[in-house]
Amino acid sequence: MAENQTYYVPEQSKWPIVATVGLGLMMYGLASIMVFDTTGSWITFWIGSAIMVYMLFGWFGSVIRESREGLYSPQMDRSFRWGMSWFIFSEVMFFAAFFGALFYTRVFALPWLGGEGDRGSSNMLWEGFQATWPLINTPDPQTYPAPEGTIGPWGLPLINTILLVTSSFTVTVAHHALKENHRKKVKTWLTATIALALVFVCVQGYEYVHAYRDLNLTLGSGIYGSTFFMLTGFHGAHVILGTVMLIIMLIRINKGHFTADNHFGFEASAWYWHFVDVVWLGLFVFVYVI
Amino acid sequence: MYLIFSFAMFLLGGAMAMVIRAELFQPGLQIVEPEFFNQMTTMHGLIMVFGAVMPAFVGLANWMIPLMVGAPDMALPRMNNWSFWLLPCAFLILVSTLFMEGGAPNFGWTFYAPLSTTYGPPSTTFFIFAVHIMGVSSIMGAINVIATILNMRAPGMTLMKMPLFVWTWLITAFLLIAVMPVLAGVVTMMLMDINFGTSFFDASGGGDPLLFQHVFWFFGHPEVYIMILPAFGAVSHIIPAFSRKPLFGYASMVYAVGAIALLSFVVWAHHMFTVGIPIAGQLFFMYATMLIAVPTGVKVFNWVATMFRGSLTFEAPMLFAVAFVILFTIGGFSGLMLAIAPADFQYHDTYFVVAHFHYVLVPGAIFGIFASAYFWLPKWTGHMYDETLAKTHFWLSFVGMNLAFFPMHFLGLAGMPRRIPDYALQFADFNMVSSIGAFMFGATQILFLVIVVKCVRGGEKAPAKPWDGAEGLEWTVPSPAPYHTFSTPPEVK
Numbered sequence: 125m126a127e128n129q130t131y132y133v134p135e136q137s138k139w140p141i142v143a144t145v146g147l148g149l150m151m152y153g154l155a156s157i158m159v160f161d162t163t164g165s166w167i168t169f170w171i172g173s174a175i176m177v178y179m180l181f182g183w184f185g186s187v188i189r190e191s192r193e194g195l196y197s198p199q200m201d202r203s204f205r206w207g208m209s210w211f212i213f214s215e216v217m218f219f220a221a222f223f224g225a226l227f228y229t230r231v232f233a234l235p236w237l238g239g240e241g242d243r244g245s246s247n248m249l250w251e252g253f254q255a256t257w258p259l260i261n262t263p264d265p266q267t268y269p270a271p272e273g274t275i276g277p278w279g280l281p282l283i284n285t286i287l288l289v290t291s292s293f294t295v296t297v298a299h300h301a302l303k304e305n306h307r308k309k310v311k312t313w314l315t316a317t318i319a320l321a322l323v324f325v326c327v328q329g330y331e332y333v334h335a336y337r338d339l340n341l342t343l344g345s346g347i348y349g350s351t352f353f354m355l356t357g358f359h360g361a362h363v364i365l366g367t368v369m370l371i372i373m374l375i376r377i378n379k380g381h382f383t384a385d386n387h388f389g390f391e392a393s394a395w396y397w398h399f400v401d402v403v404w405l406g407l408f409v410f411v412y413v414i
Numbered sequence: 415m416y417l418i419f420s421f422a423m424f425l426l427g428g429a430m431a432m433v434i435r436a437e438l439f440q441p442g443l444q445i446v447e448p449e450f451f452n453q454m455t456t457m458h459g460l461i462m463v464f465g466a467v468m469p470a471f472v473g474l475a476n477w478m479i480p481l482m483v484g485a486p487d488m489a490l491p492r493m494n495n496w497s498f499w500l501l502p503c504a505f506l507i508l509v510s511t512l513f514m515e516g517g518a519p520n521f522g523w524t525f526y527a528p529l530s531t532t533y534g535p536p537s538t539t540f541f542i543f544a545v546h547i548m549g550v551s552s553i554m555g556a557i558n559v560i561a562t563i564l565n566m567r568a569p570g571m572t573l574m575k576m577p578l579f580v581w582t583w584l585i586t587a588f589l590l591i592a593v594m595p596v597l598a599g600v601v602t603m604m605l606m607d608i609n610f611g612t613s614f615f616d617a618s619g620g621g622d623p624l625l626f627q628h629v630f631w632f633f634g635h636p637e638v639y640i641m642i643l644p645a646f647g648a649v650s651h652i653i654p655a656f657s658r659k660p661l662f663g664y665a666s667m668v669y670a671v672g673a674i675a676l677l678s679f680v681v682w683a684h685h686m687f688t689v690g691i692p693i694a695g696q697l698f699f700m701y702a703t704m705l706i707a708v709p710t711g712v713k714v715f716n717w718v719a720t721m722f723r724g725s726l727t728f729e730a731p732m733l734f735a736v737a738f739v740i741l742f743t744i745g746g747f748s749g750l751m752l753a754i755a756p757a758d759f760q761y762h763d764t765y766f767v768v769a770h771f772h773y774v775l776v777p778g779a780i781f782g783i784f785a786s787a788y789f790w791l792p793k794w795t796g797h798m799y800d801e802t803l804a805k806t807h808f809w810l811s812f813v814g815m816n817l818a819f820f821p822m823h824f825l826g827l828a829g830m831p832r833r834i835p836d837y838a839l840q841f842a843d844f845n846m847v848s849s850i851g852a853f854m855f856g857a858t859q860i861l862f863l864v865i866v867v868k869c870v871r872g873g874e875k876a877p878a879k880p881w882d883g884a885e886g887l888e889w890t891v892p893s894p895a896p897y898h899t900f901s902t903p904p905e906v907k
Contacts, residue, residue, distance in 0.1 A: 140496035147550075148503040151543040155507075158609045159536050183492075199565060203489040206561040214553050214595045221599025221629055225614060233622035242692040249617065264618030268611075344611030347620035354606065 139183040146175030188389070192381065201388055208392045212399050215362070219403055222358065226351045226410065230257055234347070237263060262346035271341035271349060277412035280331050284324055285408050288363075291320035292401040295370070295394050305384045307377065314374050317397070321367040328360050355411055359403055366400045369393040451835035452520035453512065459523025463641065464548050465505055467779045471644040472497075472555050474786055475583050477794065479559065481888035481895055482577045484568030489561035497554035504547035511537035511544075522833060524634070527615035527626035531607045538608060542601045549594045556590035559583055568887065574665065577886050581668050582647030585675045589636045589643075592679075597633040600626065624689055631682035639678045642742075642774065643671060645782025646713060649735045651886070652789050653717050656732035657724025658883035663716040670709035670716075677706045687758045696755045703753040707746065714743055729881075730804035734785035737812055738777055745773030748823065763833075766826025772819045776855075784811070784862070791869055792876035796894035799869040807865060810858040817851025 153169025156162070190196065232241075238255025239247030247253065250263035262268040275281065298313035332353075335341040343353050373393050376382065382390055446454070476494065480487055488494045511518040516535035519525065530538055563584045567576070576584075604626075606612040613619025615626045654661045661667065683691055683699040691699075717739050726732070748770040752758050761767060784807075791799050821844035826832075830841045837845065879889040888895070 137492050137495070140492055141499055143496050144499035144503050147500065147547065148507070151547055152507055152540070155540045155543045158539050158605075202565045203561045206564055207490055207493070207557050210557045210560055210591050211553075214557075214591045216595075217592050218595035218599050221596040221632075222603075224596075224629060224632070225599075225603065225625055228625050228628060229621060233617075233625060234620055236622075237617060237620065243690055246617070259620050262613075262619050267616075268613055268619035342611075343606065344613075345619075347613050350606070350612035350614050350619070350621065354603070354612070 137183075137186065139179055139186070142175060143179045143183070146172050146179050148172070150176055188376070188381070191389075201386075204388055204392070208395060212395060215399065216403075219355075219358070219406075222351070222355050223406065223410065226355065229347050229351065234259065257348070259346050259348040268344060268346040269340065271335075271339055271345040273339045274341060274348065274352075275331060275335060275339070275412065277408065280327055281408055281412045284327050285404065287320050287324045287327070288401050288404050291317045291324070292398055294320065295397050299390065299394050302377075302382060302387055302390060303384055310377055311374070314370065314377065318367060318370050318374060321363060321370065325360065325363060325367070328356065328363075352411060355407055359400070359407055362400050362403070366393070366397050369396060446835070448835045449517060449520060452522075452833065453518040455833050456519045456522055456525075457508075457512070460508065460519075461505070462775075463523065463637070464545075465501075467641045467775070467783070468552065469501055470783045471583075471586070471641070471779075472552075474579075474644065474648070474783070474790075475555075475559055478786075478790065478888065479562055479580055479583060480566070481793075481891070482580050482886055483563060483566055483571060484887050485562060485566035488558050489566055490558050493554050494558050497551040497558070500547050500551035504544045504551065507540055507547070508544040511540050514540070524630060525604070526630070527604065527607070527623050531604055531615055534608070539605065542605045545601045546598055549598045552590050552594050556587035556594075559587040560591070563587075574668070577647075578650040578661070578664070578667055579644065579647035582643040582650075582671050585671050586640050586643045589640050589675055589678065593633045593636045593640075596629060597637075600629040600633065603629075624686075624691075627686050627689065628682070631685045632679075634685065635682045636675070636678045638771075638774070639674060641779045642782075643675070645738065645779050645786075646671065648782050648786040648789070649717065649738050651884070652731045652735040652785050653720050653739075655789070655881045655884040656729065656735075657721050657726055659720055659724040660885075661716070662719040662722075663712075666712055667716055670712040673709040674706060677702060677709075681706065684753055684755075684758075687755045688762045700753060700755045704750065707750055710746055714739060714746075729788075730799075730801060730808055731785045731789035733805065733808045733812075734781045734788065737808070738781045738785060741773060741777030741781070741816075745770060745778060748773060761826060763831055764826035765822045765830045765832055768832050769819050769822035769826055772822070776815050776819065781811075784808075787866070789881070790888075791866070792880040793888060794894055795870050795873075796876055796892075797869050797873035798876050798880065799865050799873065803861065803865050803868075807858060807861045810861070811855055814851050814853075814855030814858055818848050818855055819851070821845075821848045821851075 149168050149172030151172070153165050153167075153172050156165035157169060234255040234257065235241050236243040236246050237250070237253055238244075239253075240255070253263045254261065258271075258274040260270050260272075260274070262270050294313045294317040298310050298317065301307075301309035301313060341349050341352070343349055370393055373390050376389065476488060479485075514535075514537045516537060518537055519530070519535065519541045521529035521534060525534075525538075525541075563576070563580055603612070603614040607614055607616065613621040615621050615623045617623065650661055650667060681699055681703045683695055684703045687696055687699075721736075728736070748766065752761055752767065752770055788799060788804055791797075825841055825844050825848075828841065830837055878892050881889075
C-alpha cells in the first residue's frame, strides 16, 4: 500500500448481466427438469448453459486481454489474489458441510438408531437394527435397498490417490519452471499433470459404474451411498473443473502468454489444483479407509 | 441499486406480514386459507432476511466502504455488478413459486426436513435453486468487500484506524464466506433427498432429520449476526457524530465484534434445545450462548458511555440510533431468557420467540438501516432530507413497532404457538393490538419512500460535512460524492 499509483478502474462491461441471464435460465431449467421434465425445461437449461459458456469465454477473454495490455496494477493483482483465496476458502466450507454430515451420521445418528447412547431409544423405530459402518443393512430395506458391498480402499482409490498426489507435484514443477522461464519444461510438466487428471477422472468413472452395476451401491442405498456419492461426486466435479482450468493454462502457455513474474492465472489454477488434491486426501481417509 | 431493490423487497415482504397480521386480527379463520397463511409466513421470512436486510447492508457497504477507505470503487467492480444482478434473478424464481401448482414453499423460513423434503410442495426444487443463486451472489459480494478492505485502503490507514463500519463489514464478510457454502451444502442435500433418492434426512435409510437442523443452524446462527453486525458499525458512527465526542473504547468495539463473530460458530444448537440433544450438548450450547452477551454488553456500554456527557442533539439518524440501542437491548435480554435451556423448553416455538427475533431484527437491523440512510443521505444526494417528516417517520415507526411486537412477549408466555393462522379466544386482545401496531408500522414506511424521493429531487443544499461531529474520509469530499471519488489515494495520518 506504500506506492501512490492511480487506481485502475475497468471499463463498463456487459458480461455481468449476460452471466445473470445465463445462470438464471440454467438454474430455472434445471429445477423444472427435476419437477416437470418437459422438453421446454431442457431447452431452457441448454440455452442457459450455452449463454454461460459464451459468458465465461467472453469475460475471462476480456480480463486476459486487459492483463496482457498491461492495464493492471500490482494492486489489481493483489485483489485477484485475495479474491481467489477466499473463493477457495468458501469451497472448503462447502465440503465441510458434507464432511460434517458424514461425521454426524457415523458418530451420532447411526449408533442412536442402533440403540446406543443418549437417544438409543430411537432403536424402537426399527427393532433389531444393527448399526454398522459401512452401512450394508439399512433400517428400511424396502425404501432403501442395501448395497451388496462397498469399494475397498486399497484398489482403485489407492491408485487414484497416487495419481492425484503425483499431479500436485508435477504442477508445482511446472510452476517452478515457469518462474525460471523454461517454457518447454512448463509445457511438458503441465501436460503430464493434465494427463494424470484425466486418468483420475476415468478411474473414478469406472469405479462408479462398478458400484452401480456390480455392487448395487447407488445414491438410493441408504446413508452410506448418499455420503459416498455426494462427497466423491462433488470432488469429481471439482477435479473436472480444475482440469479445464489447467487445459486453458496450457493453451495460454502455447500461445505465449505469461511471463516469469506475471502469471497469476497459472498460479490460481495451481492453487485450485492443490485444494482439490487436499480434499481428496480427506476423502480417501474418511470415506474409504476408516 | 442494492438499496432500491432491498426497499422494494422490504415492501413486498412487509405486505406479506400485513396478510399475516390481518388474519390474526381476530380469532378464527377469516381471510386466507391455512395453507396460504403458511406460504405467507415462509415467504415473509425468506424475503425479509435474504431480500431486504442483507442486500440493504451490501448496498451500504458498496456505497460507503470505498468512500471510507479512500478507494474509487470496490476492488472487483464487475464481479460486484454480477452479484447484484443475481439477486433480482433469484427472487424472480422464488416469487414465481407462489403461482405454481401446489403453491409456494410453506414450511417456514427455516425449511426443516422432513417438512421440506418428504412433505414439501413441488416448488421446493425451485426454492432450492433460488437459494443457490442468492448464495453465489452473497459469496461474491463478501469476497469483494474483503478484497476492497484489505487491499484498497488509503496509505496510512492501518487496520486499527479503519472506521468501525468497515471493521464490522470485514467480519461480516468473513462470516458470509464461511457459512453461505454450508447453506448451499444443506439445500443440495435436500435437493438430492427430494429428487435423487438419497437419505441424508431420512432415518429409514440411516440418515437423521436432525442432521438438517444441525447443518442449517450452523449457517443460521452466524447469519443473524451477518444481519446485525453492519448495523453495529453504522450506529458506532452515528452516536459519536451527534454526541460530538469520539467513540468510547474503539479497540474494545473491534474486539467485541470479533468475539461475537467467533462465538456465533459454536452456539447453533441453542435453536434446538427441545429436539432431544444430549444433556452435555445442551449445557455447552447454553453457556456458549450466554457468553455472547458479554461482548454485546461491551458494545452497549460503549455506546452509552459515548453519549454520556456529550452535547447531544436528536436529528433523525440519532433518534433511530438511540432507539436501536434501547430496543436491541430488550431483544438481547429476551435472547438471554431463551438461551436458558430449561426455560427454553417453555418458550420454544411460541410467540415469545417471534417477539425476540423481531425485536433484534426490526429495531436492530431495520432501524440501523434507516439511521444510516438518514445519516448518509445528504452525502449521497447532495441535499438535506426533510427533518420534520423524518422525525414523524421515526416516531410512527417506533410506536408502531413496539405496539406490534411487545404484546407478542405476553402472548408467547401465555402459550400461543407461532406460525398458526388461528388461536384460542384468550389471546384475542393482544393479537388485535399487535395487528394495529403492525399496520401502523407498515403504513409508515411509505413515508420513508416519500422522504427519500423528495430528498433526491431537491431540497436544501448539503455541505461536504452536514453533521458537526462526524468524522471520516467520506466527509472530506463534496456532497454528492463525485463518480469514482478517489482516483488517487488520499493520505491518512
